Amino acid sequence: MAAGTSPRWDRAMRQRLARAEEAALGELYDRLASTVHSLAHRVLEDENAADEVTREVFTHVWQHPEEFDPGGGTLRSWLAGLASDRAVRRLRESGTAPESRVRRAATAARADFIVTSMPTPLRDALDSAYHQRRTYRQTARDLNVTEDEARRRLRLGLQLLSTAGGPAAGGRAGDVP
Incomplete structure (x- = not known):
């Protein structure tokens, strides 16, 4: 399991990202990329697609750090939600997965999100x-x-x-x- 974060660390990280500190993005990536990647991989069952979702999530965080609300939950759970949503959307948009697989993947993503957030x-x-x-x-x-x-x-x-x-x-x- 990936290392957790504290509310104080989450708030400080948000402030650092808002100031465009590249070191903050690196630290965040080092701490939480494995969580993001594993959620995406569980849904997509494809290493390359999970890598792409991971890049998308961290790019989004870099470009929009203000979207994270420390009062609404942890940074870890916010990233997990971004990863789950993007992975399920990607699976659905691929058109190659039957709807039953999309539903199973969405359920698995929700379960992973819940475990990550609890x-x-x-x-x-x-x-x-x-x-x-x-x-x-x-x-x-x-x-x-x-x-x-x-x-x-x-x-x-x-x-x-x-x-x-x-x-x-x-x-x-x-x-x-």
Whole structure:
């Protein structure tokens, strides 16, 4: 998983980008390009297309840093949303993917966006339980929290993920159905 960002870092990065500091773009790219690329690749299933989406996203950030609103979420989640939206649009515009694949890709992009955007404690609990195949008791020990807290984090994380099924399941307004 890519390194997270703090609200203070996000605000400072926005200010640096608004001042056109090239070093800021490099730092942002180093920290979050893997997140952007992996989201695009999951949707497009094409390395070159994912590279192009990654370039598009960072070009957009460079040209329009004012569009990021620190009060509306993290810089990481904003970039993830840009990547997901652009990748799904590219897949749809290609005309080569059947609509069922576009829908599956949109759902996968929403799920990735949700995981990328959720608070680190929830993401860590899901990672422990799902990727590491740990029980909630083992997850509690791994995260140094009570078993009740581990169950709560897993439940909340899974509830957030359940919204990835689309607007009918509680997805973001304006998402691709």
